[in-house]
Amino acid sequence: MELRAEALSYGYPGRIIGSDVEVALTAGEIVCVLGPNGGGKTTLFRTLLGLLPVQAGHIALGGRPLQDWSRRNVARVVGYVPQAHAAQFAFTVREIVLMGRTAHVGAFAAPSHRDRAAADTALATLGIGHLADRVYTEVSGGERQLTLIARALAQEAELLLLDEPTASLDFGNQLRVLDQLRALAERGIGVLFSTHDPDHAFLCAERVVMLRDGRILATGRPGEVITHDNLKRLYGVEVEVVTATLADGRASQLCVPGLAGLRTGSRPRPAPTWH
Amino acid sequence: MTAHAFDTLRLGSLGRYTLPLLGLAALVVLAFAVGRFPVSVGDLYAATIGKLTGTSRPVPATVETVIYQVRGPRVLAALVVGAALAAAGAAYQGMFRNPLVSPDILGVSSGAALGAALAIFLSWGLIGIQALAFAGGLGAVTLVYAIGASLRGRDPLLTLILAGVVIGTLLGSCVSLLKYLADPYNQLPAITFWLLGSLASTSPADLAVVVPTVLLGLVPLVLLRWRMNLLTLPDDEARALGVETTRLRLAVVCAATLITAASVAISGIIGWIGLLVPHAARMLVGPGFARMLPMTMILGAGFMLGVDTLARTVATLEVPPGVLTAVLGTPLFLWLLAKSKRAW
Numbered sequence: 001m002e003l004r005a006e007a008l009s010y011g012y013p014g015r016i017i018g019s020d021v022e023v024a025l026t027a028g029e030i031v032c033v034l035g036p037n038g039g040g041k042t043t044l045f046r047t048l049l050g051l052l053p054v055q056a057g058h059i060a061l062g063g064r065p066l067q068d069w070s071r072r073n074v075a076r077v078v079g080y081v082p083q084a085h086a087a088q089f090a091f092t093v094r095e096i097v098l099m100g101r102t103a104h105v106g107a108f109a110a111p112s113h114r115d116r117a118a119a120d121t122a123l124a125t126l127g128i129g130h131l132a133d134r135v136y137t138e139v140s141g142g143e144r145q146l147t148l149i150a151r152a153l154a155q156e157a158e159l160l161l162l163d164e165p166t167a168s169l170d171f172g173n174q175l176r177v178l179d180q181l182r183a184l185a186e187r188g189i190g191v192l193f194s195t196h197d198p199d200h201a202f203l204c205a206e207r208v209v210m211l212r213d214g215r216i217l218a219t220g221r222p223g224e225v226i227t228h229d230n231l232k233r234l235y236g237v238e239v240e241v242v243t244a245t246l247a248d249g250r251a252s253q254l255c256v257p258g259l260a261g262l263r264t265g266s267r268p269r270p271a272p273t274w275h
Numbered sequence: 276m277t278a279h280a281f282d283t284l285r286l287g288s289l290g291r292y293t294l295p296l297l298g299l300a301a302l303v304v305l306a307f308a309v310g311r312f313p314v315s316v317g318d319l320y321a322a323t324i325g326k327l328t329g330t331s332r333p334v335p336a337t338v339e340t341v342i343y344q345v346r347g348p349r350v351l352a353a354l355v356v357g358a359a360l361a362a363a364g365a366a367y368q369g370m371f372r373n374p375l376v377s378p379d380i381l382g383v384s385s386g387a388a389l390g391a392a393l394a395i396f397l398s399w400g401l402i403g404i405q406a407l408a409f410a411g412g413l414g415a416v417t418l419v420y421a422i423g424a425s426l427r428g429r430d431p432l433l434t435l436i437l438a439g440v441v442i443g444t445l446l447g448s449c450v451s452l453l454k455y456l457a458d459p460y461n462q463l464p465a466i467t468f469w470l471l472g473s474l475a476s477t478s479p480a481d482l483a484v485v486v487p488t489v490l491l492g493l494v495p496l497v498l499l500r501w502r503m504n505l506l507t508l509p510d511d512e513a514r515a516l517g518v519e520t521t522r523l524r525l526a527v528v529c530a531a532t533l534i535t536a537a538s539v540a541i542s543g544i545i546g547w548i549g550l551l552v553p554h555a556a557r558m559l560v561g562p563g564f565a566r567m568l569p570m571t572m573i574l575g576a577g578f579m580l581g582v583d584t585l586a587r588t589v590a591t592l593e594v595p596p597g598v599l600t601a602v603l604g605t606p607l608f609l610w611l612l613a614k615s616k617r618a619w
Contacts, residue, residue: 071519
C-alpha cells in the first residue's frame with residue numbers, strides 16, 4: 001500500500017498553505033517531516049488523510065485517487081495520531097483505544113470480542129496494558145500520546161501519520177515513542193511523522209522531508225539532508241552536524257546547536273499565527 | 276481476557292442497573308399510592324393482579340378509576356417525558372462535545388415551544404402540535420449551531436451557549452407575541468398553562484401519540500449507541516477513524532430533537548432534566564454512551580416522576596413541575612459541580 005502526493009497544493013480556497021509538495025509513504029519505511037512552526041505540517045497531514053480537500057495536484061492511495069475512498073475504507077488503511085489533547089469526557093484508556101476499531105465495527109453494532117482483543121493487544125504492544133482501566137483525562141501527557149498511538153495500532157492500518165508524537169513528552173518518553181515507531185516499521189507499517197528535533201530523524205527515519213512555508217526545502221536520507229546549510233535555511237539558526245563514536249564503536253550523527261549570533265543574526269520571518 | 280472475566284463484567288454492569296431500577300419501581304408504587312385520593316398498596320396490588328389475570332376484583336370502582344384513568348396516564352407520561360428529555364440531553368452533550376449543553380440551553384425547547392404555541396394558536400390537534408414543535412426545535416438548534424460555527428476564533432463553548440440564550444430569548448418574544456394575539460378566552464389560557472409545563476391533563480389518547488414518537492426518536496440513539504462516543508472526539512479525529520461525522524451528527528440531532536419535541540408537546544417546557552440527569556448517569560457508569568443511555572433514561576424517568584408526584588402532593592394547589600425541577604435542579608447541579616473532581 002502506498003500513499004503518494006504529487007504536485008500537491010494544500011490549504012483552503014483562497015488561502016493556499018503549501019504548494020508543489022511531493023510526498024510518498026510505503027509500507028515498512030519511516031519518513032520524518034521537519035519544519036518550523038507554522039510551516040504547514042499539520043495542514044499537510046490533514047490533506048494527506050483526506051480531511052481537507054486537495055487544492056491542486058493529486059493524492060493517490062493504493063493507486064486510486066484519495067477522494068474516491070470512503071472515510072471507512074481510508075481508516076482501514078491509514079491511521080492518524082493527532083497531538084495528545086485534553087478530552088471532554090472521562091473515557092477510560094481502553095475505551096479510547098477501542099474507538100480505533102470504528103472502521104471495523106458496523107454502523108449499528110458495538111465492538112465484538114475480537115475488537116476488544118485487538119484493543120488489548122495494542123495496549124500490550126505499547127507496554128501500557130496497566131493503564132487500560134485508568135481514566136484518559138487523568139493520565140500523564142506521555143501516557144495519553146501512547147494511548148492515541150495504541151488507538152491507531154488497534155485500527156490495524158498499514159500506514160500511520162503521526163503529528164508531532166513526541167511534542168509534550170519528556171526525554172525518556174520521546175525515545176520510547178521513537179522506538180515504538182521503529183518497531184511498527186519492522187512489522188511492515190509505513191510511518192510518517194513530524195517532529196521538531198532533527199536528531200529524531202537520525203535516530204529512526206529512512207527519509208526526511210524538510211518543509212518550510214509550505215514548500216519542500218530538501219528531501220532525502222537523513223545523513224544527506226540534515227546539514228548545517230539546510231538547517232540554517234529551515235530554522236534560521238546555526239547548527240553543527242557531527243559524527244560521534246559511541247562506546248560500542250558505532251558511529252552516530254547528531255546535531256549540536258549553538259546560541260552564538262542568534263540575537264544579531266537573521267531570524268526566520270515570523271510564522272503565520274493561524275495554523 | 277478470559278470468557279469468565281467477561282461474564283462477571285456483564286453481571287457487574289447488570290448489577291449496576293438493579294438499584295436504580297428498584298428505586299424507580301418503588302417510586303412508581305408511591306406515585307400511584309399518594310395524592311388527594313390515597314390508594315393503599317393492597318388495593319393497588321389487587322387492581323393490578325385483577326387487570327392482569329381478568330379475575331373478579333374486590334376493588335372499589337373509584338379506586339380503579341383513580342388508578343387507570345387519573346394516575347395511570349400521568350405516571351406513564353412522567354416516566355416517558357423524563358426518560359426522553361434526559362436521553363435527548365445526553366445525545367446533545369455528546370454531540371456538541373460539551374457537558375454543559377441541554378435542550379433548553381441550545382434553544383431546542385424554546386423553538387419547540389414556539390412551534391407548539393403556534394399550533395395551539397392555529398387550533399391544531401396533538402399531532403400538529405408535535406409536528407410544529409419538532410420543526411421549531413430543529414430550526415432553533417440548527418440556527419444556534421450555525422451561529423456557533425460561523426463565529427470561529429472565539430471560545431466555542433461560550434459562543435454556543437450565548438447563541439442559545441439569544442435565540443431562546445428571540446423565540447420567547449415570538450411566543451409572547453402569539454399570546455398577545457391569541458383569543459384571551461380559550462387559546463391564551465391553553466398556551467399559558469401548556470408553557471408552564473404540566474402533566475395534569477395527560478390523557479391516554481395523548482400518550483398513544485407521544486409514546487410512539489419518542490420511541491421512534493430513541494431507535495437511532497440506541498442503534499448508534501457506540502458510534503455516539505466518536506462524536507465526543509474532535510471532528511478530524513472521528514473522521515480519520517472512519518466516521519462520516521456530518522451524516523452521523525444529522526441523524527443524532529434529528530433523533531434528539533424529535534424526542535424533545537414529542538415530550539414538550541405533552542409536558543410543556545420542563546428544564547434541567549436534560550442537563551442534570553446525564554451528569555448523574557456519567558458519574559455512575561462513566562461516559563460510554565452504550566451504558567450511559569439506559570442509565571440516563573432510568574434516572575430521568577425517576578427524577579421526572581418524583582418531581583411530578585411532589586408537584587401534585589406538596590401543596591393544595593398544584594405546583595408546575597417545571598418550577599420544581601428548577602428549584603430542585605439548581606442546588607443539585609451546584610452540588611454535582613463542586614463534588615466532581617474528574618472530568619465529565
